[in-house]
Amino acid sequence: MKTNNVILETATKVILFIILLFSVYMFFAGHYEPGGGFIGGLMASGAIVLLLIAYDLKTVRKILPFDFKKVTALGLLFAAGTAAGGLFFDKPLLTHWFTYVYPPILGKMSLHTAVIFDTGVFLVVVGVTMTIIQTIGESE
Amino acid sequence: MEILMSLLIGVIFMSATYLMLSKSLLRIIVGTGLLSHGVHLLLLTMGGLKRGAAPLLGQQAEAYTDPLPQALILTAIVISFGITALFLVVAYRSYQELGTDNMELMRGKEGNE
Amino acid sequence: MSLLHLAIIAPFILAIFVPSLHKALPKIHTGWFLLPLPIVLFSYFLSFLPQIIRGETTMETLNWIPSLGINFSARVDGLGLLFSLLITGIGALVVLYSIYYLSKEKEKLNQFYVYLLLFMGAMLGVVLSDNMVVLYGFWELTSFSSFLLIGYWNHRERSRYGAQKSMLITVFGGLSMLGGMILLYLMTGTFSISETIAMAATIYGHELFIPALICILLGAFTKSAQFPFHIWLPDAMEAPTPVSAYLHSATMVKAGIYLVARLTPVFALSGLWVWLVAGFGILTLFWGSFSAVKHNDLKGILAYSTISQLGLIMSLLGLGAAAIHYPAVEAGFYTVAVSAAVFHLINHATFKGSLFMMVGIVDHETGTRDIRKLGGLMSIMPITFTIAVIGSFSMAGLPPFNGFLSKEMFFTGMIRAQEIGFFNMETLGLIFPIVAWVASVFTFLYSMIIVFKTFTGKYQPEKLEVKPHEAPLGMLISPIILVSLVVVIGLFPNIVAPLINSVMASILPSLVAEGMKFDVHIYHWHGFTPELFMTIGVIVVGILLYKFMPRWTGIYNRMPEKFSLNSAYDNGLAGIQKGANRFTNAYMTNSIRTYLLYIFTFLILSLGTTLIVKNAFVLDTANVANIHAFELVLVIIIAIGSVSILFVKSRMTSIILLGSVGYAVSLFYAIFRAPDLALTQLVIETVSVALFLLAFYHLPKVNKNEEHMRFKMGNAVISIGVGVVVSLIALSAHSSKAFDSISQYYIENTYKKAGGENMVNVILVDFRGFDTLFEIAVLAIAALGIFSLIKLRLTRGKEQG
Structure with a gap:
């Protein structure tokens, strides 16, 4: 059932990127402002769901040719890898490390291993949501 | 506010329980969704409401609300989403296979040994 | 991470690569890839010999969960070295032997060698760990790898029987050993074996000494096949012969002996130990x-x-x-x-x-x-x-x-x-x-x-x-x-x-x-x-x-088979299964409503009774937040929304009602100073509604005509009971604070220790990162479950059609 919804399609093209950008912002702001991997991930998948509503499964598959199960697995690997990383420095499991750097122009920046962990969360959330929606959608 | 919230939580729990006890699989799923809302509000209320600023150090406030229940709830929201999705698919599949969503009709007798 | 730790982990690392090696080079017997490892390890352990003979020991510690006293500390002393040499030495010979014993055409060599490496690493871990919990972990791993190896020819009924028998008996012993170790921990406050040995005199005479001794011995006796637990070993002979030579004669069965030897200094003060x-x-x-x-x-x-x-x-x-x-x-x-x-x-x-x-x-x-x-x-x-x-x-x-x-x-x-x-x-x-x-x-x-x-x-x-x-x-x-x-x-x-x-x-x-x-x-x-x-x-x-x-x-025939230990085991196992079946059937009615009734009734009774007996209900009206008008509106919306779901017939209406309750809840989060929650709830609610619509598209109408009046009344009583009890608990939880909140810790340390400012996020990724790790694992499992529920059935349908 391919319906031509020009307004929705056009709007989606613009809004999609705004949402995605916002989700990335949310993700990185997470350590200081409201946000983080969960919200970022959910928002990104929300954007993809919007894409799904505006177009259809096949189009989305063409635009994003990932196997979302693998995205989930990759996310878990990120998270578990960060968790285990501490062990190599003779620290307990899940010990994070952070520092501040002062690159020119940008000013103070902080670097966290927690971000890698959160990336894992982000990827898992996107992967899981998309796996669920794609599988249900395709079963029709 | 806390007292009002406690009563509200009671109402949510009551509706959720009633839905979960019904025969229709669909209502059971809606019931679990409602139940998780109730649990989240319960956690939040237990931690105390409006005791200070949002738990962001950037706010530079005197007092902050308890961040721990919020972290627990955040975890719970995402998990309950996963569970609801799983339930939905189970319902959908069983309806496809068995042609009913009535739990009483689904009581298989095989596999009892 | 020292060389010693690497030596223990090396077999596990190699095990990861065995399947791909097997696949990539099918012409070469997989055993040849393994052979260098035990030889290298054997020479590595031989290099410890001079210092051990001088009476020195080596100890390397890797922090694992230091807050619980659980660390991966590896210790090489005379006893550990002897066993390590046996494990790697015999291991090398067994691998060499297996290359000629197992045909590369007929056998699933990749599985066999993965199990064997798993065992080798686990066994090295058992004899070199100085921490009891780590030792226990490796100990059970040897049981598992033994189970897999005994059942290697899993098409044979006897192999499966033998594998299960060895598993049941040795894991039973392993659990009881864990119990013994925890009892020791209660007495000494440490999981370290060497520290426990140093405290031997104070342990002796403690009231938990005898239970700990018996529990530990149960572990050792089951593993080392001592009477009357020996019955698993003859059945374990169903394993391929290299395995029998390695696990069931030279190494694994000696783990019990190792344990007894290792803990002799702790327990030998007691006559019971000597006698048992x-x-x-x-x-x-x-x-x-x-x-x-x-x-x-x-x-x-x-x-x-x-x-x-x-x-x-x-x-x-x-x-x-x-x-x-x-x-x-x-x-x-x-x-x-x-x-x-x-x-x-x-x-x-x-x-x-x-x-x-x-x-x-x-x-x-x-x-x-x-x-x-x-x-x-x-x-x-x-x-x-x-x-x-x-x-x-x-x-x-x-x-x-x-x-x-x-x-x-x-x-x-x-x-x-x-x-x-x-x-x-x-x-x-x-x-x-x-x-x-x-x-x-x-x-x-x-x-x-x-x-x-x-x-x-x-x-x-x-x-x-x-x-x-x-x-x-x-x-x-x-x-x-x-x-x-x-x-x-x-x-x-x-x-x-x-x-x-x-x-x-x-x-x-x-x-x-x-x-x-x-x-x-x-x-x-x-x-x-x-x-x-x-x-x-x-x-x-x-x-x-x-x-x-x-x-x-002829005297052997005088002993009737009926009274043998083996038949006791068989009958006992069958009896347990039958009993469990009967017990389960008594309350499992296959109706989800019955189960939920059990749960809710139990909830009402246990929590309600506790509230009454402990006199726990308190109402504190002084220390409450004020109510604004729009909050009252939200409360009314949620209350009406959740109650009216009970009465609607259309599935669309119930989804919309559930969604509106969800959005109202997210507004509450915003009001109650929880911006993270509000955002998450908003997005989740949107995605869930999309999901509900997708799935509900296929489902029938909400049907409530067939429910009788009595049925409804029963449900209503239970649900009102649950609602009242939960309300009372929420009120008492708010009114009585048994402990100080730990939130102060997070407020103080979020910036200092974790370098963040959003406490909720820092708790999620740092302070309680373990929770989050498991949470995303659960999510992934749910996604895989959904995927397999839909996809697997579809492919099967295609095959049949």
């Missing part, structure tokens, strides 16, 4: 050797013989532990038992390993292990015959092989049991040498059966499935190396003496502390001692019994 270890050991020794004689399967004989030899070592360790009670000057008289135990441990690994490999060769080349079908193979398989003679004669305790020397030392240790001046040993100690002698007669007997029933007598080619011939050279190398060790140690026993000394130092550290130096010298000739006469007696009586076997073996 020595008593069950000697009982196992007798029962194992007595039962071995009646078997016709060569591997069955070897299984019972292993049981009996394990009992022998166990009993020596038990008696030797008594030496701790003597001052260093006198203790030397009793420590003979310990040195005999260690010496026999080495000897047993050599001769039993070679015998298992010999039986494997016979099985491989003739197609049977039944001694009634075998016979006269001496001229056909001369090298195998030589291996069998040396191995068996050593096992029987005949000179000039190493088994003779340790058997003599064993007799010495047993005779000296009577001299131990306490624990009633003066009177009851006489039992030990007598039982030991009788058991040795049977040991002699079954050793002779193995050699002479297989290799001499009438050659019966018509009963064999294949035409026998000598095994290929590659298969013979490993047993030849082992029997040469049997001969070399037999002729020059003192080359292993320094190792024995250092092992004894780790079993009896309190004597070392008193300044005693262990200095074992092993002699071939002691003069005309009671030990010599006992050996001569064993040989004479053994030969007589062998000659007249048909006359007396």
Whole structure:
């Protein structure tokens, strides 16, 4: 059932990127402002769901040719890898490390291993949501 | 506010329980969704409401609300989403296979040994 | 991460690559990829030898969960080193042997070698861990890998039975051992073995001492197949022969002995320990050797013989532990038992390993292990015959092989049991040498059966499935190396003496502390001692019994099968299954409503009763937040929304109502200073509604016509009950604060320790990162569940159609 919804399609093209950008912002702001991997991930998948509503499964598959199960697995690997990383420095499991750097122009920046962990969360959330929606959608 | 919230939580729990006890699989799923809302509000209320600023150090406030229940709830929201999705698919599949969503009709007798 | 840790983990790392190596290079037998590892590890552990002999130990610690006292600390001392050498040394030989034993065309080699590596790493972990929890983890891993290896030929019913049996018994023991370790922790406050040993005197006399002792011994006895837990070992012989040689004779079954030796300094102050270890050991020794004689399967004989030899070592360790009670000057008289135990441990690994490999060769080349079908193979398989003679004669305790020397030392240790001046040993100690002698007669007997029933007598080619011939050279190398060790140690026993000394130092550290130096010298000739006469007696009586076997073996038939331990196990297992089934069927009605009723009724009763009995309901109206008008509106929206879902019939309406409740809740989060929650809830609600719509598209209308009035009333009562109880709990939880909130910790440390400002996020990714890790794992599992629920059924439907 391919319906031509020009307004929705056009709007989606613009809004999609705004949402995605916002989700990335949310993700990185997470350590200081409201946000983080969960919200970022959910928002990104929300954007993809919007894409799904505006177009259809096949189009989305063409635009994003990932196997979302693998995205989930990759996310878990990120998270578990960060968790285990501490062990190599003779620290307990899940010990994070952070520092501040002062690159020119940008000013103070902080670097966290927690971000890698959160990336894992982000990827898992996107992967899981998309796996669920794609599988249900395709079963029709 | 806390007292009002406690009563509200009671109402949510009551509706959720009633839905979960019904025969229709669909209502059971809606019931679990409602139940998780109730649990989240319960956690939040237990931690105390409006005791200070949002738990962001950037706010530079005197007092902050308890961040721990919020972290627990955040975890719970995402998990309950996963569970609801799983339930939905189970319902959908069983309806496809068995042609009913009535739990009483689904009581298989095989596999009892 | 030290080299030592790497050595323990190396087998696991290699195991990851085995399947791909197997796939990438199918022409090369996968075993060749494995072979270098145990050899490298063996030489690595050999490099520890000089420092161990000097009396130094190495300890490397890797923090794991320091807050619970659980750290991956690896410690190399005499005992650990001896076992590591056995594990890697025999391991290398077994891998070499398996390359010729298992055909690369027919067998699933990738699985086999993954399991074997899993075992090797786990076993190294057991003998090198200084932390009890880590030891326990590796201990169970050995049980699992043993389970997988026994069930390797999983199309055979006996293999599956044997695998399950060994799993049930050893895991039961492992759990009880964990219990014992936790009891020790309660007494000492540490999981470290070396620290526990240092506190031995304070533990003794603690009320938990005896329970801890029994729990630990249960673990050791089940693993080392001591009577009455020995029944799993004969069934474990269903595993491929290299596995039997490796796990079920040389290494894994000795884990129990290792545990007893390791914890001797902790428990040996108690007479109960001495009696239990020595008593069950000697009982196992007798029962194992007595039962071995009646078997016709060569591997069955070897299984019972292993049981009996394990009992022998166990009993020596038990008696030797008594030496701790003597001052260093006198203790030397009793420590003979310990040195005999260690010496026999080495000897047993050599001769039993070679015998298992010999039986494997016979099985491989003739197609049977039944001694009634075998016979006269001496001229056909001369090298195998030589291996069998040396191995068996050593096992029987005949000179000039190493088994003779340790058997003599064993007799010495047993005779000296009577001299131990306490624990009633003066009177009851006489039992030990007598039982030991009788058991040795049977040991002699079954050793002779193995050699002479297989290799001499009438050659019966018509009963064999294949035409026998000598095994290929590659298969013979490993047993030849082992029997040469049997001969070399037999002729020059003192080359292993320094190792024995250092092992004894780790079993009896309190004597070392008193300044005693262990200095074992092993002699071939002691003069005309009671030990010599006992050996001569064993040989004479053994030969007589062998000659007249048909006359007396009838006694084995006198023991009805009904009362055997095996049938007790089988019936017990069946009984438990039947009982569990009946019990489950009594309350499992297959109706989800019944189950929910159980849960909700229990919730109401237990929480309601607690509220009443404990007088826990408090209402604090003073310390509450104020109510704004729009909050009241939200409350009313949620209340109306949730109640009206009960009455709607259309599925669309119920989704919309649920969604509106969700959005209202997210507004509450915003009001209650939880911006993270509000955002998450908003997005989740949107995605869920999309999901509901997708799935509900296929589902029927919400149907509530068929529900009766009584049904409705019952539900209403239960739901109102739940609502009231939860409200009361919410009120009391708000009104009474039993503890201070821990939120202050997070507020103070979010920036200091984690360098963040959003506390909720920092808690999620840092302070409670473990929760989040598992949470995303659960999510991934849910997604996979959904995927398989839909996809797998579709493909099956396609296949059928």
